[in-house]
Every structure is written in structure tokens, then in C-alpha cells.
Amino acid sequence: MAKTLGIGMVGSGFMGRCHTNAYSSVAGIFEIPFIPQLKVLADATPDLADAAARALQFERGTSDWIDLVRDESVELVDITAPNHLHHPIAMAAMAEGKPVYCEKPLACTLEEAREMCDTAEKKGIPTLVGYNYLQNPLMKTAKSILDSGEIGEPVAFRGVHAEDYMADPKAPYSTRLDASQGGGVFYDLGSHIISLARYLVGSIDQIFAMQTTVHSSRPKQPGSESMESVSVDDQTHSLVQFENGCRGSLEASWVAWGRKMHLSFELNCSKGTLVFNQERFNELRLYEANQRPGRDGFKTLESGPAHGDYARFCPAPGHQIGFNELKVIELVELLKAIHGKTACWPDFREAYEIQKILEAARRSSADSTWCSPAQMEAS
Numbered sequence: 099m100a101k102t103l104g105i106g107m108v109g110s111g112f113m114g115r116c117h118t119n120a121y122s123s124v125a126g127i128f129e130i131p132f133i134p135q136l137k138v139l140a141d142a143t144p145d146l147a148d149a150a151a152r153a154l155q156f157e158r159g160t161s162d163w164i165d166l167v168r169d170e171s172v173e174l175v176d177i178t179a180p181n182h183l184h185h186p187i188a189m190a191a192m193a194e195g196k197p198v199y200c201e202k203p204l205a206c207t208l209e210e211a212r213e214m215c216d217t218a219e220k221k222g223i224p225t226l227v228g229y230n231y232l233q234n235p236l237m238k239t240a241k242s243i244l245d246s247g248e249i250g251e252p253v254a255f256r257g258v259h260a261e262d263y264m265a266d267p268k269a270p271y272s273t274r275l276d277a278s279q280g281g282g283v284f285y286d287l288g289s290h291i292i293s294l295a296r297y298l299v300g301s302i303d304q305i306f307a308m309q310t311t312v313h314s315s316r317p318k319q320p321g322s323e324s325m326e327s328v329s330v331d332d333q334t335h336s337l338v339q340f341e342n343g344c345r346g347s348l349e350a351s352w353v354a355w356g357r358k359m360h361l362s363f364e365l366n367c368s369k370g371t372l373v374f375n376q377e378r379f380n381e382l383r384l385y386e387a388n389q390r391p392g393r394d395g396f397k398t399l400e401s402g403p404a405h406g407d408y409a410r411f412c413p414a415p416g417h418q419i420g421f422n423e424l425k426v427i428e429l430v431e432l433l434k435a436i437h438g439k440t441a442c443w444p445d446f447r448e449a450y451e452i453q454k455i456l457e458a459a460r461r462s463s464a465d466s467t468w469c470s471p472a473q474m475e476a477s
């Protein structure tokens with residue numbers, strides 16, 4: 099009999115449904131050490147929790163996440179609730195010695211993030227943070243192209259994460275616009291492009307950021323005349339220097355009309371270039387220097403069984419995998435780490451490093467100066 103792992107999940111919105119899909123399908127796709135068992139689902143009210151538990155096929159619902167964390171049948175605590183709940187739930191789970199799967203960004207403040215990271219490391223608790231775009235099989239291909247040296251050393255990274263879900267000034271206020279709750283577009287979207295920049299190029303040494311609030315007030319509720327003021331960034335533009343000498347820029351915007359999931363980068367290296375856009379995430383574009391004159395150009399690598407875990411989902415190239423598959427791959431990382439009591443990636447440590455860059459950008463923008471993420475650790 100395969101071993102089981104009891105799942106307790108807090109939140110049943112966009113990410114809660116996506117994580118549930120991963121729990122429900124993973125055993126048929128990968129050989130995994132545990133079969134996930136959907137035990138307890140917590141949501142904000144008893145009605146929401148019960149309805150979501152029924153819909154997502156958890157054994158029971160609760161409106162009290164502490165009850166979930168302490169339930170003996172829960173062996174993995176999964177946090178898909180809003181950002182301000184990540185820290186208290188993760189800390190409670192780790193106090194029980196339970197592994198934590200947490201959505202990004204890790205926490206609302208650097209202090210919270212550091213405490214989560216320190217606690218996980220001190221207790222040796224496996225953790226995983228939902229920077230799911232890192233799990234794209236073609237990102238592993240991009241990384242192996244870079245590591246092999248075939249296109250030389252990174253020279254410039256231009257990274258953007260642009261969407262338009264807050265472009266309409268009538269888009270209502272939400273916790274995503276509350277600075278004390280990890281709000282602002284650099285936290286929400288910029289954290290993803292930072293995760294890719296760190297994976298592909300390396301540590302960021304310095305950042306100079308300009309953060310702008312485009313819509314300084316938003317309706318309190320959908321359609322409401324009453325307005326709430328907003329101070330977080332609707333867009334961030336930044337210059338960055340990587341420790342290895344590569345230079346670049348990182349941008350995030352949720353007011354970029356027409357952009358739906360423009361998580362994209364161009365990485366120029368000394369002997370070639372890589373180009374990627376999440377809106378076409380089964381494609382990686384590669385340019386290699388020294389091609390035949392008049393015949394040179396980018397080629398497009400279509401994702402297929404030769405790339406990472408693609409073959410788990412589909413034996414044929416070019417048929418494409420989707421966003422939800424990235425969460426399945428992410429979950430496998432965590433299940434293996436829990437089984438082997440090994441480190442997992444991207445874990446709380448990596449998410450803390452990303453958060454230092456988010457905070458350095460805030461400081462840089464406020465003080466109009468270059469800022470070092472490493473110094474954020476000391477403050």
C-alpha cells in the first residue's frame with residue numbers, strides 16, 4: 099500500500115483550486131512517495147469552507163485555520179490564502195513540525211519572511227513557495243543552455259511582468275493594494291520575474307527602482323462611489339546589477355492594458371540570446387552567434403519530451419502543457435523533499451532572498467538611490 103499524506107489547505111480561490119488540481123492528479127502522472135489525501139479545507143467563513151470542501155472534495159471544512167493546522171490527520175499545511183495570513187499560518191504549522199507549501203510572496207514584511215525562513219531551517223522543515231514559473235520544463239532547458247556555456251556569459255537581462263487586471267481605474271480596492279499586506283505590483287508580479295532572474299543569472303547586487311502609483315484611489319467595493327486611497331506601486335521600473343557583472347532591468351505593471359500574462363525576458367549573453375514570454379510558454383527562443391551570414395536568426399524550441407518533466411504529461415512534442423501542470427511539477431518537488439527529509443527549491447530561503455530585493459526596490463524608490471538587497475538583511 100502506498101503511503102498517504104494528509105493535506106490541510108487554507109483558501110479555496112484561484113490558487114486553492116489550482117493546488118487541489120495538483121493533489122488530485124499527481125499520483126497518476128508521477129511516481130511519488132505519498133498519495134495526497136484531501137483532509138481539511140479552511141476558508142474565511144463556515145459557509146465558504148463547507149461549500150469549498152464539498153466542491154474540492156476535502157473531508158471537511160473549517161473557518162478556523164488553527165483547527166486545521168492542529169488536526170492530526172493534516173501532515174502538510176498548504177497556504178493559498180491572502181498574503182497577510184502566510185506568516186501566522188506557516189509559523190503555527192512549523193510549531194507543529196509540519197511541512198509548509200506557501201503561495202508567493204512569502205510574507206508582508208522582511209521581518210516576517212526572515213522568521214519563517216529561520217524557523218524552517220532551524221527545525222529542518224521542508225518548505226516550498228509557489229514561484230511556479232520556475233517549474234516550466236523549458237526554464238530547465240534555458241538554465242542548462244546557460245550552464246553549458248554554449249551561448250557564453252550573461253551580459254544583459256531585461257525582465258518584465260506586465261498584466262492589465264488593475265488598468266481600469268474602477269477596479270476595486272483589495273488586499274493587493276494594501277502596503278501592510280504585501281501589496282503593490284512589484285510584490286505581486288515583480289516577485290515572479292525576480293525569481294526567474296535569480297534562477298537564470300544569479301544574485302542581484304544592486305537595484306535602482308522607480309515605483310509609481312498610477313491610480314491613487316479605487317472604489318471601496320465594485321461599482322461603489324466611495325473611494326479608498328492607494329499608495330502602493332501600480333508599476334515599477336528598475337535597473338539592476340547582478341553579482342556576476344550582468345546588468346539589466348526588471349519591470350512590473352498591472353496597469354499595462356492588453357497584457358494578460360506578459361512574464362517575459364530577453365537574456366543577452368556573450369555568444370547568443372534567450373527570449374521567453376509566458377503567454378507562449380511552450381516556446382523558448384534561442385539565438386546562437388556565428389551563424390551563416392544572411393541565414394542567421396532566432397530558432398524556436400517547442401516544448402516536448404526532451405524538456406524536463408514534459409513527457410510526464412504528453413508523449414508528443416508541440417502539443418503543449420498548461421499553467422496547472424507547472425503546479426503539479428512544483429508539488430512533486432515538495433513530496434520528494436518531505437519523503438527524503440531533504441531541501442526543496444524554491445524554499446523559504448529562496449523566497450526570503452526574493453523578498454530582500456522587493457524591499458530594496460521600495461527603499462530605492464523612496465530614497466531615489468541605488469540599494470543593495472544584502473543590506474536589507476542587516477536592517
Ligand SMILES: NC(=O)c1ccc[n+]([C@@H]2O[C@H](COP(=O)([O-])OP(=O)(O)OC[C@H]3O[C@@H](n4cnc5c(N)ncnc54)[C@H](O)[C@@H]3O)[C@@H](O)[C@H]2O)c1
Binds near residue numbers: 161183
Ligand atoms: N503562484 C501564482 O502564480 C499565484 C497566482 C495568483 C495568486 N497567488 C498567490 O496566492 C495567494 C492567494 O491568491 P488567490 O489569487 O488565490 O486569492 P483568492 O482571493 O482567489 O483566494 C483567497 C482565498 O483565501 C480565503 N481566505 C481569506 N481570508 C481567509 C481566512 N481568514 N481564513 C481562511 N481563508 C481565507 C478566501 O476566502 C479565498 O478562498 C496570494 O498570496 C497570491 O499572491 C499566486
